[in-house]
Amino acid sequence: MVRLLCPAWLLGLTICPLPTVAAETIRIRIEDLAYTPQHVAAHVGDAVEWTSRDYVAHTATARNREWDVVIPAGGIGRVMLTHAGKVEYYCRYHPNMQGSISVAAPP
Numbered sequence: 001m002v003r004l005l006c007p008a009w010l011l012g013l014t015i016c017p018l019p020t021v022a023a024e025t026i027r028i029r030i031e032d033l034a035y036t037p038q039h040v041a042a043h044v045g046d047a048v049e050w051t052s053r054d055y056v057a058h059t060a061t062a063r064n065r066e067w068d069v070v071i072p073a074g075g076i077g078r079v080m081l082t083h084a085g086k087v088e089y090y091c092r093y094h095p096n097m098q099g100s101i102s103v104a105a106p107p
Protein backbone atom coordinates (compact mmCIF):
# COMPACT_ATOMS: atom_id res chain seq x y z
CA MET A 1 0.00 0.00 0.00
CA VAL A 2 1.29 3.46 -0.87
CA ARG A 3 0.88 6.41 1.44
CA LEU A 4 1.61 9.92 0.33
CA LEU A 5 3.34 12.38 2.58
CA CYS A 6 3.18 16.12 2.15
CA PRO A 7 5.05 18.50 4.45
CA ALA A 8 2.28 21.06 3.95
CA TRP A 9 -0.25 18.78 5.68
CA LEU A 10 1.57 19.48 8.92
CA LEU A 11 0.55 23.11 8.44
CA GLY A 12 -3.12 22.20 8.03
CA LEU A 13 -3.30 22.56 4.25
CA THR A 14 -5.58 20.11 2.48
CA ILE A 15 -3.88 20.32 -0.88
CA CYS A 16 -0.19 19.86 -1.38
CA PRO A 17 1.75 22.57 -3.17
CA LEU A 18 4.96 20.60 -2.79
CA PRO A 19 6.12 17.41 -4.48
CA THR A 20 4.68 14.43 -2.63
CA VAL A 21 6.75 11.48 -1.57
CA ALA A 22 5.50 7.94 -1.53
CA ALA A 23 6.39 6.37 1.80
CA GLU A 24 7.24 2.71 1.64
CA THR A 25 6.90 -0.29 3.88
CA ILE A 26 10.19 -2.13 4.25
CA ARG A 27 9.48 -5.80 4.88
CA ILE A 28 11.81 -7.99 6.93
CA ARG A 29 11.23 -11.69 7.46
CA ILE A 30 12.10 -13.48 10.68
CA GLU A 31 12.85 -17.14 10.22
CA ASP A 32 15.13 -19.58 12.08
CA LEU A 33 16.15 -16.86 14.56
CA ALA A 34 17.41 -14.42 11.93
CA TYR A 35 16.26 -11.19 10.30
CA THR A 36 16.22 -11.41 6.50
CA PRO A 37 17.47 -9.22 4.99
CA GLN A 38 19.72 -8.39 7.90
CA HIS A 39 20.55 -4.88 6.68
CA VAL A 40 18.05 -2.63 4.94
CA ALA A 41 17.94 0.93 3.64
CA ALA A 42 14.92 3.20 4.18
CA HIS A 43 13.84 6.82 4.27
CA VAL A 44 12.29 8.94 7.00
CA GLY A 45 8.52 8.39 6.82
CA ASP A 46 8.82 4.76 5.80
CA ALA A 47 7.49 1.95 7.94
CA VAL A 48 9.39 -1.22 8.74
CA GLU A 49 7.37 -4.40 9.15
CA TRP A 50 8.77 -7.64 10.57
CA THR A 51 6.88 -10.83 9.80
CA SER A 52 7.82 -13.86 11.86
CA ARG A 53 7.62 -17.44 10.69
CA ASP A 54 9.15 -18.72 13.92
CA TYR A 55 7.33 -20.52 16.75
CA VAL A 56 8.78 -18.30 19.46
CA ALA A 57 8.34 -14.60 20.13
CA HIS A 58 11.02 -12.10 19.12
CA THR A 59 11.66 -8.39 19.47
CA ALA A 60 13.22 -5.75 17.28
CA THR A 61 14.92 -3.53 19.83
CA ALA A 62 16.88 -0.47 18.74
CA ARG A 63 20.25 -0.18 20.50
CA ASN A 64 19.68 3.57 20.78
CA ARG A 65 16.38 2.77 22.59
CA GLU A 66 14.36 4.63 19.97
CA TRP A 67 11.91 1.73 19.65
CA ASP A 68 11.27 -1.74 21.02
CA VAL A 69 8.83 -3.86 19.02
CA VAL A 70 7.57 -7.24 20.23
CA ILE A 71 6.87 -9.67 17.41
CA PRO A 72 4.70 -12.59 18.54
CA ALA A 73 5.30 -16.10 17.21
CA GLY A 74 4.02 -16.15 13.66
CA GLY A 75 3.04 -12.49 13.97
CA ILE A 76 3.90 -9.03 12.76
CA GLY A 77 5.59 -5.99 14.32
CA ARG A 78 5.81 -2.53 12.85
CA VAL A 79 7.62 0.73 13.45
CA MET A 80 7.61 4.15 11.73
CA LEU A 81 10.98 5.71 10.96
CA THR A 82 10.86 9.29 12.15
CA HIS A 83 14.41 10.46 11.69
CA ALA A 84 17.56 9.84 9.72
CA GLY A 85 20.54 7.80 10.86
CA LYS A 86 21.68 4.23 11.08
CA VAL A 87 19.86 2.14 13.69
CA GLU A 88 21.31 -1.12 14.90
CA TYR A 89 18.77 -3.46 16.47
CA TYR A 90 18.61 -6.91 18.04
CA CYS A 91 16.23 -9.35 19.71
CA ARG A 92 16.07 -9.07 23.50
CA TYR A 93 15.23 -12.78 23.79
CA HIS A 94 17.93 -13.97 21.38
CA PRO A 95 20.73 -11.36 21.39
CA ASN A 96 22.52 -13.17 18.55
CA MET A 97 19.75 -11.91 16.28
CA GLN A 98 20.98 -8.60 14.93
CA GLY A 99 20.09 -6.25 12.10
CA SER A 100 20.38 -2.66 10.99
CA ILE A 101 18.37 -0.02 9.18
CA SER A 102 20.05 2.88 7.39
CA VAL A 103 17.51 5.69 7.38
CA ALA A 104 18.11 8.51 4.90
CA ALA A 105 16.42 11.90 4.81
CA PRO A 106 13.12 11.99 2.85
CA PRO A 107 13.80 11.71 -0.91
Ligand SMILES: [Cu+2]
Pocket residue numbers: 033057058059091092093094097
Ligand atom coordinates in the same frame (compact mmCIF):
# COMPACT_ATOMS: atom_id res chain seq x y z
CU1 LIG B 1 14.28 -13.55 19.15
